[in-house]
Amino acid sequence: xxxxxxxxxxxxxxxxxxxxxxxxxxxxxxxxxxxxxxxxxxxxxxxxxxxxxxxxxxxxxxxxxxxxxxxxxxxxxxxxxxxxxxxxxxxxxxxxxxxxxxxxxxxxxxxxxxxxxxxxxxxxxxxxxxxxxxxxxxxxxxxxxxxxxxxxxxxxxxxxxxxxxxxxxxxxxxxxxxxxxxxxxxxxxxxxxxxxxxxxxxxxxxxxxxxxxxxxxxxxxx
Ligand code: DX5
Ligand code: ZN
Numbered sequence: 001x002x003x004x005x006x007x008x009x010x011x012x013x014x015x016x017x018x019x020x021x022x023x024x025x026x027x028x029x030x031x032x033x034x035x036x037x038x039x040x041x042x043x044x045x046x047x048x049x050x051x052x053x054x055x056x057x058x059x060x061x062x063x064x065x066x067x068x069x070x071x072x073x074x075x076x077x078x079x080x081x082x083x084x085x086x087x088x089x090x091x092x093x094x095x096x097x098x099x100x101x102x103x104x105x106x107x108x109x110x111x112x113x114x115x116x117x118x119x120x121x122x123x124x125x126x127x128x129x130x131x132x133x134x135x136x137x138x139x140x141x142x143x144x145x146x147x148x149x150x151x152x153x154x155x156x157x158x159x160x161x162x163x164x165x166x167x168x169x170x171x172x173x174x175x176x177x178x179x180x181x182x183x184x185x186x187x188x189x190x191x192x193x194x195x196x197x198x199x200x201x202x203x204x205x206x207x208x209x210x211x212x213x214x215x216x217x218x219x220x221x222x
Contacts, residue, residue: 026209
């Protein structure tokens with residue numbers, strides 16, 4: 001089953017709870033949190049306290065995408081706050097095996113993230129140790145960017161790598177996904193589709209989430 005993961009980065013934080021509830025009513029499968037520290041990426045967002053508040057009211061899994069330095073220092077805080085999935089960048093870590101094992105030892109699913117210009121070969125070894133891979137289809141740091149079309153080729157190649165090395169690994173894709181490309185992206189091999197502005201820019205978040213979820217369901221039948 002293809003999973004839809006709204007990214008709250010594009011939400012209106014004044015009414016965050018209402019908007020998350022609308023996503024859940026519309027069929028969101030998990031919630032994606034873009035954690036940025038102003039060092040690894042040129043933007044600052046939020047920390048574990050935000051996940052902790054949401055976790056108390058929300059039954060779907062929380063997916064923390066860490067775009068921060070010193071991941072080992074903060075991984076325990078995010079899992080304690082309620083993250084069910086935690087992903088870290090392959091570009092950002094000299095001891096990625098240790099960080100992935102840390103995530104798993106604390107009971108969360110471990111993911112590795114790869115930026116658009118990083119060769120997929122950087123994942124070869126690491127695929128043995130992860131539950132999921134997050135393929136970036138924009139450069140990380142901001143919502144609302146344009147999908148990098150080359151990502152479709154990368155996704156297909158990644159899918160075949162995963163099948164060859166560790167078929168249990170799920171593929172998540174993140175950046176520039178919206179109603180016009182979600183079916184193509186799902187069919188190219190993505191299992192989890194992150195959508196930020198493609199949901200939260202809508203006047204009716206519940207209806208937009210449902211529309212995207214239905215497109216994903218229809219893509220499975222094609
Ligand atoms: C970018 C983030 C994405 C982003 C997606 O650094 O990882 O999750 O918020 O937003 P859209 O769907 O607007 O590209
Ligand atoms: Zn993200």
